[in-house]
Amino acid sequence: MIEVRNLVKRFRQFTALRGITFSIRDGEFVAVLGVNGAGKSTLLKILSGILYPDSGEVMVNNFVPYKRKKEFLKNIALVNPQKTRLIIDLPPMDNFRLFGSAYGLGKKEVHKKAESLAQMLNVESKLKNQVRTLSFGERVKMEIILGLLHNPSVIFLDEPFIGLDFISRKQLISFLDAFKGKKTLIITSHIIEGIKELVDTVLVLHKGEIAAKMSTDEIKAILQNRVTIEVKAEQEIKLPQVFKAKEYGVYSAFVDKHDEAAILKEIENIPGILEMSVKTPELEDFVEELITSK
Numbered sequence: 088m089i090e091v092r093n094l095v096k097r098f099r100q101f102t103a104l105r106g107i108t109f110s111i112r113d114g115e116f117v118a119v120l121g122v123n124g125a126g127k128s129t130l131l132k133i134l135s136g137i138l139y140p141d142s143g144e145v146m147v148n149n150f151v152p153y154k155r156k157k158e159f160l161k162n163i164a165l166v167n168p169q170k171t172r173l174i175i176d177l178p179p180m181d182n183f184r185l186f187g188s189a190y191g192l193g194k195k196e197v198h199k200k201a202e203s204l205a206q207m208l209n210v211e212s213k214l215k216n217q218v219r220t221l222s223f224g225e226r227v228k229m230e231i232i233l234g235l236l237h238n239p240s241v242i243f244l245d246e247p248f249i250g251l252d253f254i255s256r257k258q259l260i261s262f263l264d265a266f267k268g269k270k271t272l273i274i275t276s277h278i279i280e281g282i283k284e285l286v287d288t289v290l291v292l293h294k295g296e297i298a299a300k301m302s303t304d305e306i307k308a309i310l311q312n313r314v315t316i317e318v319k320a321e322q323e324i325k326l327p328q329v330f331k332a333k334e335y336g337v338y339s340a341f342v343d344k345h346d347e348a349a350i351l352k353e354i355e356n357i358p359g360i361l362e363m364s365v366k367t368p369e370l371e372d373f374v375e376e377l378i379t380s381k
């Protein structure tokens with residue numbers, strides 16, 4: 088169980104988290120989504136006890152994280168593949184033995200655990216190769232295995248998809264999916280694709296505040312009643328306000344299905360439009376609307 092109440096975190100004059108409140112059940116899978124600088128990593132660092140809050144209350148498994156009690160640390164993992172913990176001159180397995188001993192894990196135990204996790208992630212043939220020789224994706228996987236060796240019940244996973252190709256991303260998603268019902272997962276990402284199928288709950292952070300916290304079922308219900316209208320034009324053109332510029336000459340509107348016909352009619356005679364398309368919206372459209380309307 089994770090309980091956060093009125094959590095504030097400041098870095099000098101800058102407030103990174105502005106009094107946020109939420110709770111997470113045991114076994115819940117939660118995605119914390121938001122653009123760069125939203126406060127996602129700061130939140131995970133506070134939940135895992137690396138940073139202390141300036142005010143508010145935080146409880147994880149009935150512990151105050153920043154007190155860093157042994158029993159607390161034994162049950163959580165913070166994995167941030169961007170910040171490698173692995174020693175690159177050693178093979179992953181030697182790293183696992185080394186880090187495992189810090190958790191009081193024996194050699195055999197570490198081997199067994201590492202091999203089964205590596206098999207699930209398709210990297211068992213790389214366990215004895217020097218970390219520096221691994222591909223980026225393989226290294227990310229090894230970093231995740233390292234975080235899971237001590238069998239934590241709560242996993243904080245910070246931006247694991249950065250730099251992964253879509254196959255590795257899918258593999259990682261189905262790997263995490265295998266822990267459903269067994270562990271609690273809080274995963275941050277600014278890459279949204281594939282996330283909706285993995286998690287139970289989406290928490291959107293924006294400028295240090297919670298823009299939304301919803302179940303994926305609620306989001307699916309909302310998306311069912313919406314469409315995304317995309318317009319491509321030769322150059323920048325003026326469109327009704329519901330349209331947002333995506334890139335040069337590309338606009339999109341995330342609207343209610345009932346308004347679709349009226350909007351298409353409204354824009355049909357606007358000069359300069361090359362292409363108009365109507366799509367089933369994605370979670371990404373929803374998150375974008377939430378944070379750009381703030």
Ligand SMILES: Nc1ncnc2c1ncn2[C@@H]1O[C@H](COP(=O)(O)OP(=O)(O)O)[C@@H](O)[C@H]1O
Pocket residue numbers: 098101103121122123124125126127128129130
């Ligand atoms: N140690 C720090 N010192 C000063 N500012 C920080 C520090 N850590 C984070 N911040 C600022 O807090 C904000 C949120 O950062 P972060 O939690 O890393 O965002 P996210 O992970 O969502 O991209 C950013 O504006 C960042 O610059």
Ligand SMILES: [Mg+2]
Pocket residue numbers: 127128129245246
């Ligand atoms: Mg971050």
